[in-house]
Amino acid sequence: MIDDLPRMSASTLSPPSLPSTPRSRVLAAGAAAACLVLLGTITFAAHIDRRHARQEVERTLQVLAALRGTSGAMSEAQAHQRGFLLSRDERFLRAYEVAEAAAVQQMTRLRQLLTDQDAIRLAAQLHDVSNAEFAELDEELGGEISPKDMVKAPEHLQVQLRAAVLVDQIEAREHSLLTSRELRADRASAAVNLLAGTLVLLTAVSVAVSVRYFQHAQHLERLVTVCAWSNEIKLGEEWVTVTEYLAREQGMRVTHGISPKELARIEAELERKQGA
Template structure:
């Protein structure tokens, strides 16, 4: 039996609905923010990887500049060695590396210029290097020309005076400055690459952590919803899952309640074996659920061969009572068609009682056994009306309140009685559809 809880403090319907909306909104907002953060971090990680690649290219660029500087210096040194060998020995064989090294110098200097085009400071140093190299070549060519002309003493004197050596020392100092500049750039670029690599790994770790959090949250949420679905009506479990503990407080609202009961189920149980009875009851419940869903009702629970159906969940609607009356008529018609198809089985008869009014709805019970239910006098009256269908021999009884709330367009009804229902002192009018409307 459903009874109202005396002294239970409840908030108003709209306060509860607002709280439900806020909690649900917070859940959706949190999940949306999580996925947005995930996308943002993924973008950061990808950008970091790309920038890290760019930094690695910059490091390789610096290494190549150093290599070209070494080759430039090496080619000048090779030219100097060939020049000295020819001056001392007058052997033309020394002029071959002298000539080849000058061509190599030009190639390496051009390549070096291409590498430092984006560095004004290095370009300025490169111009100085080219001037020193030109001066050095002139000095080498002069001594070689004197030796070829037979002036060995003059050629040796040029070498002994050390002008070529001083120019070469200036070239070495300039190359060293350029190498130090590149070394500084290399240190800076390696530091940037290291920081970027650290940031990338941190972003990847954050993405992985966020994915783990979202996955854990999703699994927990799925488990929580599955747990609720075990105890709560399917139409409510998803929405109630987002409401957290707020529905434990419950709410008051107007709703239409329909009690359905099958007549003669005891005789059926005696004539059918347990398996056949199970199949039969499953078929009956399936029809009740199908019609309830068609009319927007929620099967709160099945009570053996009966059912409690509520119209007004998860939110009340203006036509709750009208849909409840239509449900009752549809169910009676469906059962009648089922009887036609039964092969010699006794006809199935049902009783449906409907009342409309204020009730309490919410979650009761412990965490291990939750139950969403409706409580209050409206539920009691609907149950008494269903019981009264037996005494009056009609399949449907509807209270005056339900009929008035349904408004026009719900067919024609005749008053059955105003006698107080069993267990109640006050009189009330209740109705059944005219036969032409059933």
């Protein structure tokens, strides 16, 4: 009778096997992890570049503010100096001294902020011109000058004109740098946003695939192979009884009894034998 049973291979009797981890699977997982790490590194580098670009933009704005402060303080100093010479009002003299100190302070800050070599060279020239201008203004404060003498000499006007030209040149240079730096900052921000979005997407996909894989693995682990003839259970490479399987896998202590159905079958078989 057993010979009449269909021949079944081991694969027919066994459930789908648990997903294995061959070398190709390990290499694929490693490559995916390496790509995430590489993309994360690139994203971090782009973030640093964006921060640096924004710092450069902020520095350029500070340079322009210091340049305006220097030019404004020099103009105020000249106006207050003229006011004092005309009126001999001490309030104009004090205002002149405050404006002169402010111009020196703004010039110092301007030279500290500059990073462009052309702008640094122009600022050095502006520093020399402003020193010459204030030296002449201070010299005039010590003498007696009539309103008629207030008309500027050509040399003095040339100094003021030179200072104005240098201010305009530095401002034009910094505005050009500001445009290029703002463009770089915008591009860096766009790159960071794109890389960050890609990184989040790949991470989400990796997590989803990993969760799906482990869910599938857990599902396969719950499948139990039972012999169709002996009711033995496959445990690793062994075939064990149900009692042994429960004891080894579930930690259950097993007792034995007899079901009503089986008891009725045995009683019927005994009565049949006794009747015979």
